Amino acid sequence: MHVGIIFFLVILGSVLFHIFTPWYWTDVASNWGGMDDTITLTFWIGGGVFIAVCLFMVYCVFKFSYKKERKAEYKPEDKKLEKILTWATTLGVAALLAPGLIIWNQYVNVPKNAIEIDVMAWQWGWQYRLPGEDGKLGTTKVVNINDDNPFGINLDDPFGNDDVMIQSDVINLENNRPVKILLRSVDVLHNWYVPQFRAKMDAVPGIVTYYWFEPNKTGEFEVLCAEYCGVGHYAMRGGVEVQDKQDYDNWLQQQETFSDLIAKQKILENEKTKLAKK
Amino acid sequence: MSEDFNDNKTIQAQSSEAISGGGSGIATDADYVRPAEVADQDLYHGHSFITKWIFCQDAKVIGVQYFLLATFTGIIGLILSWLMRLQLGFPELVPFMTAEHYYQFVTMHGMIMVVYFLTALFLGGFGNYLIPLMVGARDMVFPYLNMVSFWSFFVAVGVLLASFFVPGGPTGSGWTLYPPQAILEGTPGSGWGIMLMCISLILFVAGFTMGGLNYLITVLQARTRGMTLMRMPLTVWGIFTATVLAMLAFPALLVGALMMSLDNVLGTSFFMPTILKAGEVLEYGGGSPILFQHLFWFFGHPEVYIVALPAFGIISDLISVHARKNIFGYRMMVWAIVGIGALSFFVWAHHMYVSGMNPWFGFFFATTTLIIAVPTAMKVYNWILTLWRGNIRLNTVMLWCLGFIVTFVNGGITGIFLGNVSVDVPLSDTYFVIAHFHMVMGIAPLMVIMGAVYHWFPLVAGRFLDEKLGKWHFWLTFLGAYSIYFPMHYLGFIGVPRRYFEMYDSPYVTSAVGMNEFISLAAFIVGAAQFILIYNIIKTLKTGKPAGHNPWQACSLEWLTPTVPPEHGNWGDRLPTVHRWAYDFSVPGAKEDFITQTTPPSEVAHTKVEKT
Numbered sequence: 001m002h003v004g005i006i007f008f009l010v011i012l013g014s015v016l017f018h019i020f021t022p023w024y025w026t027d028v029a030s031n032w033g034g035m036d037d038t039i040t041l042t043f044w045i046g047g048g049v050f051i052a053v054c055l056f057m058v059y060c061v062f063k064f065s066y067k068k069e070r071k072a073e074y075k076p077e078d079k080k081l082e083k084i085l086t087w088a089t090t091l092g093v094a095a096l097l098a099p100g101l102i103i104w105n106q107y108v109n110v111p112k113n114a115i116e117i118d119v120m121a122w123q124w125g126w127q128y129r130l131p132g133e134d135g136k137l138g139t140t141k142v143v144n145i146n147d148d149n150p151f152g153i154n155l156d157d158p159f160g161n162d163d164v165m166i167q168s169d170v171i172n173l174e175n176n177r178p179v180k181i182l183l184r185s186v187d188v189l190h191n192w193y194v195p196q197f198r199a200k201m202d203a204v205p206g207i208v209t210y211y212w213f214e215p216n217k218t219g220e221f222e223v224l225c226a227e228y229c230g231v232g233h234y235a236m237r238g239g240v241e242v243q244d245k246q247d248y249d250n251w252l253q254q255q256e257t258f259s260d261l262i263a264k265q266k267i268l269e270n271e272k273t274k275l276a277k278k
Numbered sequence: 279m280s281e282d283f284n285d286n287k288t289i290q291a292q293s294s295e296a297i298s299g300g301g302s303g304i305a306t307d308a309d310y311v312r313p314a315e316v317a318d319q320d321l322y323h324g325h326s327f328i329t330k331w332i333f334c335q336d337a338k339v340i341g342v343q344y345f346l347l348a349t350f351t352g353i354i355g356l357i358l359s360w361l362m363r364l365q366l367g368f369p370e371l372v373p374f375m376t377a378e379h380y381y382q383f384v385t386m387h388g389m390i391m392v393v394y395f396l397t398a399l400f401l402g403g404f405g406n407y408l409i410p411l412m413v414g415a416r417d418m419v420f421p422y423l424n425m426v427s428f429w430s431f432f433v434a435v436g437v438l439l440a441s442f443f444v445p446g447g448p449t450g451s452g453w454t455l456y457p458p459q460a461i462l463e464g465t466p467g468s469g470w471g472i473m474l475m476c477i478s479l480i481l482f483v484a485g486f487t488m489g490g491l492n493y494l495i496t497v498l499q500a501r502t503r504g505m506t507l508m509r510m511p512l513t514v515w516g517i518f519t520a521t522v523l524a525m526l527a528f529p530a531l532l533v534g535a536l537m538m539s540l541d542n543v544l545g546t547s548f549f550m551p552t553i554l555k556a557g558e559v560l561e562y563g564g565g566s567p568i569l570f571q572h573l574f575w576f577f578g579h580p581e582v583y584i585v586a587l588p589a590f591g592i593i594s595d596l597i598s599v600h601a602r603k604n605i606f607g608y609r610m611m612v613w614a615i616v617g618i619g620a621l622s623f624f625v626w627a628h629h630m631y632v633s634g635m636n637p638w639f640g641f642f643f644a645t646t647t648l649i650i651a652v653p654t655a656m657k658v659y660n661w662i663l664t665l666w667r668g669n670i671r672l673n674t675v676m677l678w679c680l681g682f683i684v685t686f687v688n689g690g691i692t693g694i695f696l697g698n699v700s701v702d703v704p705l706s707d708t709y710f711v712i713a714h715f716h717m718v719m720g721i722a723p724l725m726v727i728m729g730a731v732y733h734w735f736p737l738v739a740g741r742f743l744d745e746k747l748g749k750w751h752f753w754l755t756f757l758g759a760y761s762i763y764f765p766m767h768y769l770g771f772i773g774v775p776r777r778y779f780e781m782y783d784s785p786y787v788t789s790a791v792g793m794n795e796f797i798s799l800a801a802f803i804v805g806a807a808q809f810i811l812i813y814n815i816i817k818t819l820k821t822g823k824p825a826g827h828n829p830w831q832a833c834s835l836e837w838l839t840p841t842v843p844p845e846h847g848n849w850g851d852r853l854p855t856v857h858r859w860a861y862d863f864s865v866p867g868a869k870e871d872f873i874t875q876t877t878p879p880s881e882v883a884h885t886k887v888e889k890t
Contacts, residue, residue, distance in 0.1 A: 003672050003680070006757075007684065010684065017764065017765065023769065023771065023793060026773060032703075032704070036704075038698065038700060039701055042698065046692075046694055049691060050691050053658060053662060056662050057662050057680060057683055057684070060666055060670065061665070061670065064667060066671045071864045072871070074603075074863075074864050076608060076861070078606075078607070081663075082656070085655075086656060089652050089655045093651050094648075097644065097645065097698060100644060100701055101645075105641075142552045142553070142554050146557075187554060187555055188458045188459035188462060189458075189459065189567060191632065195704075199704075200632050200703060200706070201634060202634040204568060205553055206551025206552065206564075226706075226707040227707060228381075228451075228456070228459070228777045229464075231377050
């Protein structure tokens with residue numbers, strides 16, 4: 001008797017926990033609300049199956065506990081029932097898969113007007129690069145990276161000169177404008193993840209990976225590294241500030257471009273040589 | 279040594295006439311069983327303590343050896359999990375806990391539990407003990423190789439544990455061992471630690487292949503007369519199919535470990551692209567980190583089923599015996615095991631949706647992954663339909679079965695979240711994943727292991743385990759483990775990433791502090807509860823209630839040996855002959871509520887048995 005009751009309470013407790021939990025997802029701050037909806041749908045269908053299976057089990061425990069005088073039913077197979085269950089399950093699974101695939105299709109197809117952002121990761125930090133007025137990012141190589149060229153931009157690539165360089169772990173984004181995150185790493189795997197945006201993707205050394213989202217809430221968000229990257233993994237944080245267009249444009253104007261950096265270095269070098277001559 | 283061999287019994291192939299006609303004395307055509315085509319197996323009987331208990335060739339002893347060593351290793355894994363939970367629930371309480379140590383414990387806990395505990399225990403432990411007994415063989419077909427298999431495992435465990443004592447300590451690269459970080463400074467144990475891990479895995483795979491060949495060939499070639507494939511207990515089907523998976527999947531892990539070792543030691547670049555480290559470009563270039571992930575998960579996903587399929591098989595048998603009812607839909611159960619096994623090789627990249635592989639793979643792997651849910655769901659239905667109109671003994675074994683159903687269904691459904699590509703995006707690399715796989719391949723298989731221990735202990739030791747202690751053990755474990763992993767899913771919803779040594783005070787994470795403390799406390803209790811079993815075993819080995827022959831009134835062969843516990847060679851003078859499947863429980867017209875597999879039809883002529 002008590003066995004059935006305890007199992008029933010476990011099921012009931014699970015349902016109540018789900019309803020009253022203070023721990024639930026953060027408010028979505030990007031266009032990926034559809035992922036939340038699919039999770040909710042999966043919860044309904046999956047949760048329904050969980051509850052049904054467990055309650056059926058609990059019922060059996062109450063109803064068919066051992067009695068010496070009773071004999072169990074002898075029924076090796078029931079083809080019809082098995083067929084019904086197979087098809088019902090297949091249908092349920094298809095109902096879950098379809099929205100999942102539809103949203104994935106959106107996830108892998110980036111809108112044309114998305115602004116590209118180069119997110120560069122290393123052990124253990126982030127920095128960012130935006131295309132300049134030409135709208136294109138210059139190509140890069142890991143071996144080019146040094147103090148004068150922190151992003152490893154190929155010097156003979158004309159698209160690279162006006163790239164905006166943000167040597168900080170915080171980046172600003174324009175609200176309601178899609179961004180394509182281009183991820184690369186100079187050492188090990190990383191993953192640029194903002195829980196409120198829902199989206200994530202690994203940064204893999206040697207290749208450039210991508211994903212996109214459209215922020216739709218202004219404010220500051222924390223960036224977490226979501227792929228284990230060594231002993232500093234837990235401390236590899238960054239930030240995002242989503243701003244309205246006006247504020248964003250103001251911010252963008254204050255940032256340094258690659259050519260600014262080169263010019264500054266030239267001045268520094270000239271001064272050095274002047275000093276040396278004196 | 280040579281005189282030992284002289285003692286070996288050689289039993290000539292038995293003709294069908296010699297045995298037909300069993301107890302009732304009236305032989306009918308229905309009792310006919312095809313005669314044996316090959317002579318009985320020669321066995322090496324050990325005489326000294328060493329040949330009987332240490333370098334032993336008896337599959338049953340080897341099974342127990344595997345079981346004990348896997349359990350010992352598992353206890354180390356358990357202690358590591360306590361240390362992790364201490365850090366997560368009560369940071370800074372353990373003075374020596376640095377981030378390095380934390381990641382080393384995470385890694386060793388994961389690898390130990392998945393490979394050295396679960397895999398070794400299900401296949402090496404239960405496989406060795408049960409396969410020959412259940413199919414009516416005298417032993418595994420290659421007993422010597424079987425012995426070498428265990429001792430390879432022993433050395434593999436030794437090498438693994440040795441890594442705690444080498445400079446730099448064990449590897450802290452996560453159980454997935456992803457390069458490049460696994461072999462670069464910045465990850466603890468990137469020199470010696472990862473080396474020893476790879477060597478240990480290679481030894482394990484080599485040893486496992488020896489055992490695996492044994493399991494496969496014993497099932498295919500050494501079944502007794504009348505034991506058709508479709509009469510085998512589902513336990514054998516589960517272990518057999520899991521072994522096929524292991525033979526195909528482990529080589530991928532082996533080459534992965536080997537290639538990474540070459541990258542590490544010889545400076546090859548299988549998995550290493552151009553890397554900038556501390557301002558210097560390393561002498562690597564052109565390798566692909568994602569290639570390793572494909573190799574790893576080509577092993578890693580079937581690995582889930584290498585653990586799950588034996589668990590499916592065993593639980594089917596336990597439920598059937600203790601519900602006094604045949605397993606519902608046996609043929610469906612067999613095909614589901616085989617189907618899940620086959621499909622499990624086409625789903626591996628669902629671990630890699632956000633790995634940076636070509637995102638178009640997502641469509642394929644999400645579809646295959648959700649297809650696998652169908653045969654898995656069928657198995658669940660058949661378990662609960664076996665309970666339906668059964669005559670359920672609510673003993674400790676059945677409690678573990680019920681606990682398994684709840685945790686497995688729970689973990690299976692969260693698997694549908696993670697398998698469904700775009701739903702996986704927000705949840706991957708969070709605590710939701712940890713909660714999911716601990717529920718479905720940690721707790722659920724553990725429930726099966728425990729059920730199996732309480733079920734087969736009377737066979738192995740000849741005595742029952744104490745029921746009262748068993749029930750305490752079950753309820754503490756089940757309720758405790760459920761309250762660890764059920765709430766943990768919600769940490770994942772919040773977005774708490776996994777493998778974080780410390781959360782700091784991210785605004786949306788601080789709310790989880792209370793939960794982390796609660797989970798840690800539950801983890802300490804569940805871990806401690808496992809020692810109830812050890813106490814129970816020690817106590818009942820000497821003073822437990824004697825079990826006698828077939829104490830659960832089961833139908834399958836392992837309970838029908840002439841001596842309990844079965845001795846070397848299992849069957850005395852004559853191999854058993856099988857006349858039916860392993861699930862003839864509560865047959866209408868039968869005197870008792872079970873008919874053993876060896877009962878010829880003429881003895882139970884008045885019953886309404888369906889053809890099996």
